[in-house]
Amino acid sequence: LTAESHKDKDAQDLWAVQATLNGNSAAFEAIVKRYTPLLYSLAYRLLGQGEEAEDAVQEILEKALRSLPRFRISRRFFPWLYTIGLNHLRSIERRRRRRSRFKIPTAQPERMLESLASEQGDPVRRSELQEGEQLAQEALDTLRVEYREVFVLKAIQGFSVQEVAEVLQMPEGTVKTHLHRARKQMIDFLSRKGWE
């Protein structure tokens, strides 16, 4: 994204926030439509589940709507919303870990694989792509949460290092270090997979 398009989006966001706070309920709809794809992709890759990601997006947007009166209009809206989103997803992850002893399933491969592969006509190729995507998700799941967040924001969602640093409130150097470690750990995972 160019600086100009960022500026436009920020201005549109602020207009929508102000209008929502002034009682225009349709204004928040614009925010929902703009950010649902980004939040869904974030939730999907951090949680690894489609249905759970759908619920999480709604919960994040609900929280944002409730917290809107506390949003400082001098700030950018997008990092603020993403911070709420990441905090919510971390909270889901913590709950999951607490419940893991009850063997609640945390992955639904059949849903996970309704993916880019579905567009491929060749069944063998499709199957390979699906397995590849599942393995990529498994590699992501092995990462520490901090590394996974940085990788998803930077490599998958295409944010700049500066934007990732702003959203995650960490120095740009730390973003780069996390990114490097995330990649290294995923390589280790993929080259060990099936050879232990």
Place this chain on the structure above:
Amino acid sequence: MTCEQWNEQFRGWLDQDWTNRTDLECPPAVRRHAEGCPRCGPRLQAALLLIQGSPLDRQPPPGLAEQIAARLNTGTSLRPKIRPLWIGIPAAALLFVALGIGLLLPRQGRGANETIVVRFELQAPEARDVAVVGNWNRWDPEAQKLEDPDGDGIWEIEILLKRGEEHQYQFLIDGRNWIPDPEAPLQVEDGFGGFNSVLQI
């Protein structure tokens, strides 16, 4: 090329620094072997997806944004949550603007010792400390503290409770203000001039 040899070459290829290299080319020999190998093919595919990154950017199902926008307007959830069976009278007036929710989560075991994870939420934006205090924790104010990790004013905790029993509880805010759960319709007198909320599961 055997799969073992392939793995060595695959590892060697990936060991280079591919930060900011979404176009990293796969050596032809590695690609050729992987194309016909069910064991190695998916691993190469996963590596390529992770290197490129953007193909893993998942789009939401069609209409999700519209559904969410409509539901935010009406205050309903995407999927109905399972709630415990509440019976009885409305909650008393509160010191805090509060919203308490007991939410049943998946269960453990069967029969007399069956337990259920119950999630409690309380909206108390002004609170600094919130605990759920009940007969299952012997009314210990320190035993089960709620958390508000994202600072949105909604405090939450999940607790494992026995099924088939009646559980009485209150929320304790900042160590001094006792309130019944505003969403629990059944309350009983607590013997100190207040009310306990009652949860029957």
